[in-house]
Amino acid sequence: MIRPELSSVLDRQLLLQLGDRLRRLRKAQGLGTVEMAERVGINRATLRNVEAGDPATAIGTYLRVMSVLGVSGELALLAGDTLLPPPADSAGARSRHPPPIVHVQVSAESGRHRLQDLQSLTLHEEALRRIKTDPALLLKARTVAQRWLDTGDPRSAGLWREWLQILDAGAWRKVLGRTRHAQQLRQASPLVTVLPEDVRQAILAQVSSLRNGVALGGESHQPQDDPSSGPES
Incomplete structure (x- = not known):
C-alpha cells in the first residue's frame, strides 16, 4: 500500500x-x-x-x-x-479466495524538469489552499512580490508585476497551468514563501519518493529513496 x-x-x-x-x-x-x-x-x-x-x-x-x-x-x-470484497458463502463466512489485485506502477518521469514541474505545482496548490483559509497569507505574498520588484533583478520585473496583478485578481489558473509561461511565473513566485518550512520540506520529500515509482494495489515493496540524491530544489 x-x-x-x-x-x-x-x-x-x-x-x-x-x-x-x-x-x-x-x-x-x-x-x-x-x-x-x-x-x-x-x-x-x-x-x-x-x-x-x-x-x-x-x-x-x-x-x-x-x-x-x-x-x-x-x-x-x-x-x-472486481475490486469489491468477495461475497459470503452459504455458511456466512467469507470466501477464502481474495479478489484480484490491480497492480499499477506510477512513476514520475525520469526527466528532471518533469519532477520539478510536479514539485512546483504541488507547492503552489498547497500555498493556495492555505491562502483560501487564511487571507493574511495573501497580503504576505503580495508584500514579498512588491519587495522583489523594488529591489530584485530587473530581468524578472515583468514577472513580478504580473504576479501583483494575479494576486490582486485571484487569477490562480494562470499560474497552475503547464504552459511555458505558467512555469516561468512559478519560478518567480512569491506564493511558496507563505508555506512553513516543514510543509515545504515534506512536499519536496514526497516528490523525491516518487522518483522510483509507487506501487498501487496490494502489499508491495516500497522503493527506497536514493540516499545520494536529495529533494529537487
Missing part, C-alpha cells in the same frame, strides 16, 4: 499522467483540439485543462473525453465488482 503521506503528491502525479495520456491518444487518432472539443461538447480551454491534468476540472469532463477517445471502458476496473 502507498504511504499516507504520499497520497496528495501521488494523486497530483496521476492526474498529470492521465492528462498526458489523453493528449497523446488524441494526437494518435489524428484529432485536433478544435474537433476534439466539439466532439466532447466543451471549449478548447477546458480541453487544455483536461490534458494538463487540472484537478479543478469536473470528473464528468474527464469521462466524456475518455469516452470520445474510446478508453472509458477502463473505468470498469473501478466501477465493476
Whole structure:
C-alpha cells in the first residue's frame, strides 16, 4: 500500500499522467483540439485543462473525453465488482479466495524538469489552499512580490508585476497551468514563501519518493529513496 503521506503528491502525479495520456491518444487518432472539443461538447480551454491534468476540472469532463477517445471502458476496473470484497458463502463466512489485485506502477518521469514541474505545482496548490483559509497569507505574498520588484533583478520585473496583478485578481489558473509561461511565473513566485518550512520540506520529500515509482494495489515493496540524491530544489 502507498504511504499516507504520499497520497496528495501521488494523486497530483496521476492526474498529470492521465492528462498526458489523453493528449497523446488524441494526437494518435489524428484529432485536433478544435474537433476534439466539439466532439466532447466543451471549449478548447477546458480541453487544455483536461490534458494538463487540472484537478479543478469536473470528473464528468474527464469521462466524456475518455469516452470520445474510446478508453472509458477502463473505468470498469473501478466501477465493476472486481475490486469489491468477495461475497459470503452459504455458511456466512467469507470466501477464502481474495479478489484480484490491480497492480499499477506510477512513476514520475525520469526527466528532471518533469519532477520539478510536479514539485512546483504541488507547492503552489498547497500555498493556495492555505491562502483560501487564511487571507493574511495573501497580503504576505503580495508584500514579498512588491519587495522583489523594488529591489530584485530587473530581468524578472515583468514577472513580478504580473504576479501583483494575479494576486490582486485571484487569477490562480494562470499560474497552475503547464504552459511555458505558467512555469516561468512559478519560478518567480512569491506564493511558496507563505508555506512553513516543514510543509515545504515534506512536499519536496514526497516528490523525491516518487522518483522510483509507487506501487498501487496490494502489499508491495516500497522503493527506497536514493540516499545520494536529495529533494529537487
